[in-house]
Amino acid sequence: MSHAEDYTFETKLLHNSHKFDSTTGAVSVPIHHASTFHQPNFDHFGKYDYGRSLNPTREALEETIAELEEGSRGFAFSSGMAAISTAFLLLSKGDHVIISEDVYGGTYRIVTEVLSRYGVEHTFVDMTDLDSVEEAILPNTKLFYVETPSNPLLKVTDIRAVSNLAKKHNALTFVDNTFLTPAFQKPLLLGADIVLHSATKFLSGHSDVVAGLAVVKDEQLANRLAFLQNAFGAVLGVQDSWLVLRGLKTLSVRLKQSTSSAQKIAEFLSEHHSVKNVFYPGLKNHPQYELQHRQSTSAGAVLSFELKDENAVRHFIENTQIPVFAVSLGAVETIISHPAKMSHAAMPEEERKKRGISNSLLRLSVGIENTNDLIKDFSFALQVSPEVSRI
């Protein structure tokens, strides 16, 4: 037991406090469908009373993600947006949020269209520029909301620097860690207060479940979030909790293949004459390459690229055979998406353009297929694009 704390992340994915069920020895966490629990006697209630408040299957996932993120408590929600929205409920009327400008489209929507109605103010900033983060601070700033690498432009924010700034102003720092997962980045160790996840993506990894997670280190903050999770009630169901737990076991092996391919594909695309820009923090010319490698152990499996010819985007999508053309990311299969029309459709065109999310931008979430098959596929699709055929 004693050396279990020294296990590497890969080993902890399997050998953690839920390696087997303590009552039966089952090596797969039992799915407890019960919504309510019999209480032992009139005066003393057990640990579990009602399924929204706590359920043993959901609890297993919550404890596992807390261990993996090196926090003290985890919380599972019915979607990434449920996790993010519930965490935002820590704010009150009159509070101000400083938030990454190219944040996930759904987060943009809840901040601009929902929180604003409840008197929570916001300022979008380019979080890579610490001066502009500092300039955005107001007396009522209570939260710094970071997504790094950002979506879809893969900009990298210095988590430690922003957390320090937040602490100086008595504000909290939330980090959306969906793109890198604790396999590569542990925001709580860099000073963040809450780590948020769309577990729909890499953590579960198979495009078969919608789920969200939050992890907290500070006990008091954990109690406040636990209260909100129960009060708001957007908890994760037991079947879905189990699916995330199963997906987690292979997180490291999946990411190993996906990130190694992502690096090679990024290099291939950046040398291709039909490609205007490649956004991937694993490329040496990425503006925050050094920072990325200081605060994380990998650049991840998501990259974006812009084609020179906007009209070639349709041809490219129609001619690639392997990727699924879909929203979402972080799965065993490669997924290609068109942010302007998909993940960021909630953002007005003017705002999108301001953030550099052009119509010729494509986002690629690299799966676990053979790397050369993927490169061959992209090479073919780029060849038959109209821009090239005209030359």
Ligand SMILES: *Cc1c(COP(=O)(O)O)cnc(C)c1O
């Ligand atoms: C998908 C995603 C979300 C939202 O998660 P859902 O599970 O779809 O609700 C939040 N942040 C990022 C970075 C995402 O990719």
